[in-house]
Amino acid sequence: MTTRLDARFAATASENRAALVTFVTAGDPDHATSLAIVKALPGAGADVIELGMPFTDPMADGRAIQAGGLRALAAGATLVKTLDLVRAFRESDDATPIVLMGYYNPIYAYGVDRFLVDAKAAGADGLIVVDLPPEEDEELCLPALKAGLAFIRLATPTTDDARLPTVLTNTSGFVYYVSIAGITGSATPDFGVVSSAVARLKRHTKLPIAVGFGVKTPEHAAAIAAGADGVVVGSALVEAVRGSLDANGAATEKTVSAVTDLVSALAAGVRRGRAAA
Template sequence: MKHRIDARFALAARENRAALVTFVTAGDPDHETSLEIVRALPGAGADVIELGMPFTDPMADGPAIQAAGLRALAAGETLVKTLDLVRAFRERDQDTPIVLMGYYNPIYVHGVERFLYEAKEAGADGMIVVDLPPEEDEELCLPALQSGLAFIRLATPTTDDKRLPAVLKNTAGFVYYVSVAGTTGAATPDFNVVGGAVDRLKRHTDLPVAVGFGVKTPEHAAAIAAYADGVVVGSAIVDAVAKSLDADGRATNKTVSAVTALVSALAAGVRRGRAAA
């Protein structure tokens, strides 16, 4: 079965470029503005949208994304509303892949079977659930694959060749390589090491490899795009949202444009990277 994710990475490959994968938190700074942002991302150059499902204890996320989740929760965002956001996005865009990213607890509380049905029905294409290791694949990964949703796994600098087959076994869509040890946005990756890491992963899988964590600028994106099939940017985009808000943390008339301006610059950087490689 072909997914929108497969089609989008194939398109990027035909155009001899990496795909730009953008992360935003659903409901940040409020549900309506968040929907505007998500709807604007493809036009700004985003190939794939990772949509964060806000959670009170996001252990893999750095301060920027933690703050975004708290803003979203304070504004009333819920898992149901996040799925509604996907549904509303699909009313206007049937092509851009959406990957739901978050933690298992809210899915478990919602009910796995119910969540998978509603996510697929809403128009999601896959998910990244960072706190479920391969040993727990029967909990969510295998049911997700059976539902037609890609389950995207993270590989890290500490994932050695012995561990890698287990990580990749049921992965679909793409492999997300975490280029730095630590939380999101915490450090800048060593670009000299990324190429070798991507090559190592490609010896074990035919899936596209997207690289993220610490990618903040168009120059960073260009450096990653020289090696990877995809470049993932999250904290920098979430920061752009935060810096556009008023003193009370509410959206302004600059919020959406702050995000689209950054994403457009990142998309240009991604294209430069492959051309320069």
């Protein structure tokens, strides 16, 4: 069966361009505004949506996404509400893939079997769980695949050829290449190094390769899009949310457009990337 992720990456490939994968945190800065942002992303140019599951100890994330998660939690975000958000999005959009991204602890607390049933029923398409290595596939990865959810694995600059087959085993949907060694949003990647890394990954897998961490501007997006199948932007979008809030940290009339304006610019960059290559 062709999944939403398969269909979307096939569609962007047929257009000879990379997919724009956008990350936002569920419930940031509040549930209603977060839902409005997510609903507006496809129209602004997002091809795939990564939806962050707020967690109190996001070890792989930089300050921007950490702060977004804390804003969401302070506004009452829970895993139940995150799935409610996905369900509400699906009422008007049955085509755009949604990938839930986060950490294992909230899923474990929710109950793995219950979570997988509820996530699939809500309309999620895949999972990225950054703190579960391949050696722990029986914990979540294999049950997720059985439930019909893609399990997207991260490859990093330190994932050598000896380790890569282990990382790619059971990976589905796409491979997320982390373009820098470190936390999200902490540095600008070396685009030449990234291009070589993507080419190496493509020798090992037929899955689409999406590149993220450190992509902030349309120019960055264009540079990555020249060789990758997808460009992931997260911290810059979460920062756009933060920059739109009032003095009390509440959403304003500019919050949704602050995100969608940046997404539109990034989408234009992504479309330029392959043409310029």
